[in-house]
Amino acid sequence: MPFIPHTEKDTREMLAAIGADSIEELFDEIPAELRIDHLHGVPEAHNEMEVSRLMSARAAMDGSPMCFIGAGAYEHHIPTAVWDIATRGEFYSAYTPYQAEASQGTLQTIYEYQTMITELTGLDVSNASLYDGASALAEAALMAVRTNRRVKTGLVLLAPGVNPVYEKVAQAIAGSQGLTFERLPVDAATGNVAFDALEAGRSPVAVVAQQPSFPGTLEDVDRLADWAHGEGALVISIANPTALALLKAPGHWGEKGADIAIGEGQPLGVPLSSGGPYFGYMTCKQQHVRQMPGRIVGRTTDLDGKPGFALTLQAREQHIRRTKATSNICTNQGLMVTAATIYMSLLGFEGLAAVARRSHANATRLVDGLCAIDGVSRLYEGPYFHEVALQLDRPVAPLLATLAERNILGGFDLTDYAGVDALLVCATETKTDGDIDAYIAAFAAVMT
Amino acid sequence: MSELPGDLLYTKDHEWLRREDDGSVTIGITDHAATALGDLVYVELPEVDQEVEAAGEMAVVESVKAASDVYAPIAGTVAAVNDDLADDPEKINAEPYGEGWIVRMMPSADIDESEMMSPDAYQQLLDELDD
Numbered sequence: 001m002p003f004i005p006h007t008e009k010d011t012r013e014m015l016a017a018i019g020a021d022s023i024e025e026l027f028d029e030i031p032a033e034l035r036i037d038h039l040h041g042v043p044e045a046h047n048e049m050e051v052s053r054l055m056s057a058r059a060a061m062d063g064s065p066m067c068f069i070g071a072g073a074y075e076h077h078i079p080t081a082v083w084d085i086a087t088r089g090e091f092y093s094a095y096t097p098y099q100a101e102a103s104q105g106t107l108q109t110i111y112e113y114q115t116m117i118t119e120l121t122g123l124d125v126s127n128a129s130l131y132d133g134a135s136a137l138a139e140a141a142l143m144a145v146r147t148n149r150r151v152k153t154g155l156v157l158l159a160p161g162v163n164p165v166y167e168k169v170a171q172a173i174a175g176s177q178g179l180t181f182e183r184l185p186v187d188a189a190t191g192n193v194a195f196d197a198l199e200a201g202r203s204p205v206a207v208v209a210q211q212p213s214f215p216g217t218l219e220d221v222d223r224l225a226d227w228a229h230g231e232g233a234l235v236i237s238i239a240n241p242t243a244l245a246l247l248k249a250p251g252h253w254g255e256k257g258a259d260i261a262i263g264e265g266q267p268l269g270v271p272l273s274s275g276g277p278y279f280g281y282m283t284c285k286q287q288h289v290r291q292m293p294g295r296i297v298g299r300t301t302d303l304d305g306k307p308g309f310a311l312t313l314q315a316r317e318q319h320i321r322r323t324k325a326t327s328n329i330c331t332n333q334g335l336m337v338t339a340a341t342i343y344m345s346l347l348g349f350e351g352l353a354a355v356a357r358r359s360h361a362n363a364t365r366l367v368d369g370l371c372a373i374d375g376v377s378r379l380y381e382g383p384y385f386h387e388v389a390l391q392l393d394r395p396v397a398p399l400l401a402t403l404a405e406r407n408i409l410g411g412f413d414l415t416d417y418a419g420v421d422a423l424l425v426c427a428t429e430t431k432t433d434g435d436i437d438a439y440i441a442a443f444a445a446v447m448t
Numbered sequence: 449m450s451e452l453p454g455d456l457l458y459t460k461d462h463e464w465l466r467r468e469d470d471g472s473v474t475i476g477i478t479d480h481a482a483t484a485l486g487d488l489v490y491v492e493l494p495e496v497d498q499e500v501e502a503a504g505e506m507a508v509v510e511s512v513k514a515a516s517d518v519y520a521p522i523a524g525t526v527a528a529v530n531d532d533l534a535d536d537p538e539k540i541n542a543e544p545y546g547e548g549w550i551v552r553m554m555p556s557a558d559i560d561e562s563e564m565m566s567p568d569a570y571q572q573l574l575d576e577l578d579d
Contacts, residue, residue, distance in 0.1 A: 149495060150495060290490060290492065290510075315489075315490075315510045315511070315512070315513070315514060315515040316515075320513070320514060320515060321515050324515070324517070
């Protein structure tokens with residue numbers, strides 16, 4: 001179905017119908033200090049040719065470096081068919097299909113996406129996606145408060161391995177709504193939760209665990225989930241969907257399983273694209289579905305008994321519940337989800353597991369090679385997936401700058417996070433042995 | 449519209465109250481409210497022992513088209529909730545004054561009946577709404 005923006009005539013007619021003279025007057029009630037007249041770095045009114053030229057010039061600034069950075073967004077091979085299909089006219093919209101009678105294809109795609117994500121996370125229900133992994137944490141924390149109503153503390157405890165950017169975003173969104181985010185104690189040797197130092201009796205409303213952790217380690221999520229449930233908290237998992245092809249699904253963590261699973265969906269067929277658009281996934285146990293934000297597509301039958309798809313449980317949502325909606329800031333990332341659904345269909349579970357295994361093997365080759373260099377060692381002991389924290393004997397930033405001159409993005413500078421000179425490196429299935437060896441050689445050269 | 453039970457008190461928010469022998473008060477929504485909402489699909493209930501202020505949000509009733517807050521007509525403590533509604537919210541549509549009760553509260557003070565409506569007064573309100 002086509003999506004055509006309204007014309008100036010439409011705008012005038014709509015303004016006339018509600019009795020406003022101009023768009024300015026319509027938005028009058030928003031205080032001036034909260035309004036932005038222009039977007040930083042976005043020039044005004046360029047024509048198509050100028051925009052093409054500008055965007056080409058900016059895209060060229062990225063170059064085509066060999067990328068060993070992960071830290072939340074991961075380069076994976078995306079089969080050409082994914083975006084060939086996703087950008088067909090029938091799919092090419094980020095908009096929500098309100099009209100079931102005109103949107104069966106889109107609705108079914110989202111329904112299949114929900115099915116795949118619930119299988120990956122081992123939970124009962126999925127929404128149609130959120131903006132990204134970071135905002136999904138904010139939504140999950142707010143959802144936990146609504147669900148776990150006996151707990152009034154608003155305290156959300158984060159495992160030390162939760163992505164610090166996610167915490168920042170969650171704090172920005174939920175911090176002013178009575179929630180506080182605190183870190184659990186860290187075990188310096190493993191980078192994971194220090195179980196011996198956990199403080200009982202603080203009545204957290206939710207405990208958040210990330211698997212693999214931000215610095216690449218694998219947390220004892222069974223033990224952490226059981227501890228959290230014992231404290232009366234809900235368990236929120238953040239997990240890399242590619243890793244879930246190999247690791248235990250959050251729905252099976254500990255005795256009861258995670259209550260809400262969220263994460264960044266970008267690894268599933270969405271390119272890095274300088275940071276977005278991506279999408280966040282969110283699944284939960286059936287009993288919590290009424291508090292889940294966002295759209296949910298359900299399968300139903302029509303009057304003739306034929307199967308069909310429609311948005312369901314809409315009374316939670318802002319167009320029905322207004323201020324009492326489960327969220328007033330979320331939407332689904334329709335186009336990204338379409339790509340992810342096609343990506344997962346093409347790979348299948350075995351294909352996704354093969355990507356995960358290859359990535360792990362490549363990361364092992366990379367880390368073994370780098371750790372053979374003087375002055376380089378693992379920052380944390382224990383198993384990892386496709387990303388590893390390394391401790392260096394010198395400052396990281398100049399080293400990364402030198403590697404960048406050689407067209408290698410050498411990793412994420414972990415120094416601020418770890419408090420020592422540390423580098424987070426990642427190798428996915430996109431790297432050949434030759435790529436990895438070339439990186440190791442370049443690294444060795446810079447370190448001498 | 450069915451006959452209003454004569455032994456109940458009513459509110460302008462289309463809720464009803466019944467004084468029980470043990471001093472507690474049973475609360476539900478009226479047939480008018482249930483019919484206006486349509487077939488109910490979900491009821492969100494408060495926790496037992498939860499304290500509720502007068503006019504505070506006490507429960508949420510949800511139909512396929514709308515969700516509506518149920519406000520506490522009196523202040524008090526939640527003594528019991530109708531757990532059967534979790535599996536069968538349509539009981540509210542079928543028997544709004546019986547099996548479809550929502551919450552039983554222990555009032556924290558004497559009930560000010562001047563704030564409530566008699567069956568006749570509530571019937572009058574409904575008649576005015578019809579006009």
